[in-house]
Amino acid sequence: MKLTVQANGICIGCLSLDALSGLYAFDYSVEWLAKEQRFPLSPVLPLVRQSLSAEQHSAHVRQFFQNLLPEGQALDDAAQANKVSKSNLIGLLVALGRETAGALEISLDDSQALSTPLAAKRLLTREELSQRIRSRPDLAFSVWDGKVRLSIAGYQDKIALLEENGLWFLVDGGSLASTHLLKPDPIRSGLQHMTSNEFACMRLARAVGVAAADIRLEHIPDPVLLIRRFDRRITTEGIDRLHCIDGCQALGLGVSMKYERPYGDGRDVQHIRDGASLPKLFALFDRVSAQPTADRLALLRWTIFQTLIGNTDAHGKNLSFFIDAGGIRLAPAYDLLCCLIYSGDQISDTLSMAIGDNFDVLSLTPYDWALMAVECGLNARLVSRELKQMANKILKIWPELKVHLATANADDVTLKAIEATLNQQCQHALSIADNIPKVSKELL
Incomplete structure (x- = not known):
């Protein structure tokens, strides 16, 4: 089983799983290694593979890519929505890998993919969002239109969306990418108004000189946080993904x-x-x-x-x-x-x-x-x-x-x-x- 790992349209390498041995491997592409501005995905995944055993290399690869997945209930929801085990790393990356934290886009390689997903953008109204926030006890917040809209690690409910001209969109594939994370208050009664808490602490950090993500609090009428993604950069040609x-x-x-x-x-x-x-x-x-x-x-x-x-x-x-x-x-x-x-x-x-x-x-x-x-x-x-x-x-x-x-x-x-x-x-x-x-x- 092989997956292509790319960023901003450039193939960085190939993630593979040997079904017999259960070992993972990651190999940088010739295209990536030839680039003057190449860099490793992580200090533990160097451009030139170190003299590690296949088992040690597999452990580093598995740990790196597992860290791209959500946690807790969001992981359970993603696994259920895509009918894969939550321990099935490759299956979850196929389902969630097009909108990860950072620059990476992960997909089946061309020889295995039956078709190339079309880019899609659909409006998310505040009325629909408010209804879904209130429906969370019965409906997973991370699943919209039958698709998981979250590949960001963490336990809190959140979705990734694109903001354009004050409107919010759910996006899929192609050159489209989210620009913000949206968080409502947790369902648990003891954690209500966590949106106000995070909003205050993030604004305080920026005020005292600690670099922090740009954040704002809106009411739709439910309180929600809009956090601008620092791993996205809007340019005249579209949205660049920054490796993070x-x-x-x-x-x-x-x-x-x-x-x-x-x-x-x-x-x-x-x-x-x-x-x-x-x-x-x-x-x-x-x-x-x-x-x-x-x-x-x-x-x-x-x-x-x-x-x-x-x-x-x-x-x-x-x-x-x-x-x-x-x-x-x-x-x-x-x-x-x-x-x-x-x-x-x-x-x-x-x-x-x-x-x-x-x-x-x-x-x-x-x-x-x-x-x-x-x-x-x-x-x-x-x-x-x-x-x-x-x-x-x-x-x-x-x-x-x-x-x-x-x-x-x-x-x-x-x-x-x-x-x-x-x-x-x-x-x-x-x-x-x-x-x-x-x-x-x-x-x-």
């Missing part, structure tokens, strides 16, 4: 390893920390970044911001990287949430990636930050300075920003809950920041 991978793809980890403690927080397994982590991500920049100093600083600010807004779900798949011929660089932030306002049974209050050895965002100490600095190759004074500056910026900017968020009809109760968390986290950060460089190196 998530943290797990960059580190060569499977989707199940997106948390640093991939087996959970239980007593018997909490010491196993094989998943995505800050030391691994910072080390990645040392190896393959196009601008390591700038990227390391940007990642530090991303990390600090997560702790100050109380985002305990900032895991390895919640940050992404652009890749081109120059190397890898950090992409804008997304999925920023104040998770602490849902503490309890709704969302875990344990950090997805530790600060030092501490997974409790409410009890971070100078030692935790100093240990993180050592593990990630950062200067403790830099960490101290950035923590103070970010906390002060948030406290200064939030009151005026809150007014603008309310003008956009963000939920008032949610904004007040976020404000309480910001005040708590920022004041605590300011109380400990000066002591970070004072932690004895002998203790670290």
Whole structure:
């Protein structure tokens, strides 16, 4: 079984599965290797295959392409709609691969395809969208017109759409591509107004200097988020797709390893920390970044911001990287949430990636930050300075920003809950920041 992997009309390579051995392989095309601006899909899928065993290569390939698929209920819905097992990677890529995160378009190669899908664009009215949002308990939100409209990883309900002249379209095939992701509030009652939460945190990030995706909140009348895709670029000739991978793809980890403690927080397994982590991500920049100093600083600010807004779900798949011929660089932030306002049974209050050895965002100490600095190759004074500056910026900017968020009809109760968390986290950060460089190196 072979699939063609291309980007913007250029064949990058071939993904294959040997039915007898069960092994995957990916081979770059001669056309791609001949290009002056060629680049690998991921640091773990180099242009020249390393001296790995067939089994090791297969594992890297499978993990990379599995990370393109949705998760949770959306994966179940995709499998059911296409009548394939949710463990059937090739089958799901055939069904979902024409609109993935990043630049890649995946399809059957010409020798296997019975026909070439025609480009299609159909209007999605706000009335139809509102009805479908309310019908989610009985009808999968990711399936429209008998087709799955989602190949973006994550658990939240979302669809990809094209926005033109204020109108929204579902698109298929050809040169058509989505420009935005649309998210409604979750169905679970305890997570209502998450759209206001994410809207506020994303706007706050941009206001304090953390690069984040462009986002807006609309009511149709149901609240929905419109997130502009940073992996799409609108040109006079159409829409270019930009190659972009998530943290797990960059580190060569499977989707199940997106948390640093991939087996959970239980007593018997909490010491196993094989998943995505800050030391691994910072080390990645040392190896393959196009601008390591700038990227390391940007990642530090991303990390600090997560702790100050109380985002305990900032895991390895919640940050992404652009890749081109120059190397890898950090992409804008997304999925920023104040998770602490849902503490309890709704969302875990344990950090997805530790600060030092501490997974409790409410009890971070100078030692935790100093240990993180050592593990990630950062200067403790830099960490101290950035923590103070970010906390002060948030406290200064939030009151005026809150007014603008309310003008956009963000939920008032949610904004007040976020404000309480910001005040708590920022004041605590300011109380400990000066002591970070004072932690004895002998203790670290």
